[in-house]
Amino acid sequence: TLGVVTAATLKLFPIMRSRATAVVGLDSPHAAIALLARAKAETGGGVEAFELMKRLGVEFTLKHIPDTREPLDSTPPWYVLIELVSGEPGGAEAGMERLLSAAFETGLITDAAIAQNDAQRAAFWKMREEQSAAQKPEGGGWKHDVSVPVSRIADFLDEATAAVERFHPGARVSAFGHVGDGNMHFDVLCPPGSDLPAFLARWEEGSRIVHDIVARYDGSISAEHGLGRLKTDEARRYKSPLEIRTMQAIRAAIDPHRIMNPAVLF
Template sequence: MTLPVPADVLSKLKSVLGPDGWSVDPDRLAPKLVEWRGRWRGETPLLALPRSTEEVAAVVGICFEHGVAVTPQGGNTGLVGGQIPEGEILLSTERLRRVRDIAPVDDCIVVEAGVTLLETQAAAAEAGRFFPLSLAAEGTATIGGNISTNAGGTAVLRYGVMRDLVLGLEAVLPNGEVFSGLKRLRKDNTGYDLKQLLIGAEGTLGVITAASLKLFPVMVSRATAVVGLASPQAAVDLLVRAKAETGGGVEAFELMGRRGVENVLKNIPDTREMLSEPHPWYVLIELTSGEPGAAEAGMERLLAAAFEEGLIADAALAQNEAQAKAFWRVREDQSAGQKPEGAAWKHDVSVPLSRIADFIVEATAAAERFHPGSRVVAFGHVGDGNVHFDVLQPLGADGAAFSALRDEGSKIIHDLVAAYDGSISAEHGLGRMKSAEALRYKSPVQVETMRAIRTALDPKRIMNPRVLF
């Protein structure tokens, strides 16, 4: 638990923020103090609501001077608890809402940290450009949070993770100084790329206040299909075929197991089967192209070749945008479909693509041996090696007793991930959930280097103190 914040420090913070720039109202704070799945609940003596980079700097500067801890928070969509305070000042970026600039010639948009991902996509579209990061929580997830956690999403295969989409950053460092790095350059070979330290740092090295982001041409041709197949290995083989067939036109390639699909159909209203018959595994494929009709033609060639080679058993090609959205909804509601099924051990892992099928098979067997009757739901961005490997409680089991085994069960899964030369966090970050556990899988050199960087920038360790090393 963080030490209580002195009354005089709270007074200083309230003064720099102004009467509408802070809150202690329990109703105002309540939704910000609980994680989406309800696993973490926190507390804070003050919700800081700065309206500008200058106000963020003032808040952080006061906290640094007095050794008061700060937890930054964006849209509160994180799944590892890193955004939930435990007695720290809670600094929300929700009022940093401006789209500062859109430069189509530079293929760049400059937005403040509290702008949502969906709003960023819309602003880019209005300028005739495309911002590719996309994930299920995009309506509430904010750009600052996406950068702080190095978000991945569904288009990583073609466009990369958030780290690949950031041209420049503005941030308030732990001592209250402003790092002004909002360049829009593709090339700047003048030393350390300091923005990369802040990307994926989960708020431990400062508060991101604005970002320059890459934009791309709008693809005029898009084709979406769902295929049914027998195994994860068949999915990997299909991806290899798709890459060869389309010459880089694969934008999304999402794997879903039958159990996960059934959970969505059972628990999410207005969803329906994607194919006429059930299959052990499904892949949602999206191809795009800048040439009219090319994605549709490429998809038809791919599906025909996949049928001929025996890679797939069935397929449905979306005939319109509504049908494509229906396919995507089954994928995007995989986590929501699990919630009514009881307790779960959640794993956001990555392994090399060539080993992903073996990992799913071996990890499923290991989970079922450890806790007979447990229900594995594996899904995710198989195109970039990222699997959400979730283990649900057996039907009718005691959820609390199952949750009590989470750490022991997750160690089995994460040890397998390490054996496959993978990562225990592919896109969600470490947060409060995995920071201590990650020490088992990082080398001493890696840990000490990260600690040295953190100590240099935040010697008082005021920024998100329970997260990372």
């Protein structure tokens, strides 16, 4: 990834005196986006984390990762891990209770559990952090690290999932990510019992379907991990000629002999 720092700003935050962590169940990503808006309004900027997980990824984690358990009594199609912080003692806990109570009343969430201690908080985070590792025993897949505007995440998930399922019936979509940042890991796994090499051979074509949708939503095909070697050529499809020429000019100016990561970028 090519980046040029032109300015830096230091912003100070108060010491956080309280923290509250919860997992909630929802019927759809659309409900999750509405819940995020409500959480921001309720806390005035106290949303520390807002992580969306599809039920399929939770099932993989329960199946393949030791010392994990169902986070809720029910098994909703979607989950969100929420963490609130506050500079006031007890402020985050009170804010979480208000948020979840209002969300239940309006039907945004169907179930919820608030961590009562550090062990429960760690268990909730383990469910989120092991999502990628839990996919490996399920076989290979098409990995996508993408971002779209937060307000369009739910629509992207609906459209991209439907498009992938049409392209390869039986393919399993495991989606999770930092909804508050607009970042989603949109991973497509081989159908159980199918020909894995044949499935992986369709990776490039399948990924183009996903990335074309990302582009139409004014998103990025490489959100967290940069373009690297895998996406350098693909980026030419989505970046304008001016962007490419600018990056080439910067590269030529600071690294004319291509010493730094010679196989990546333009």
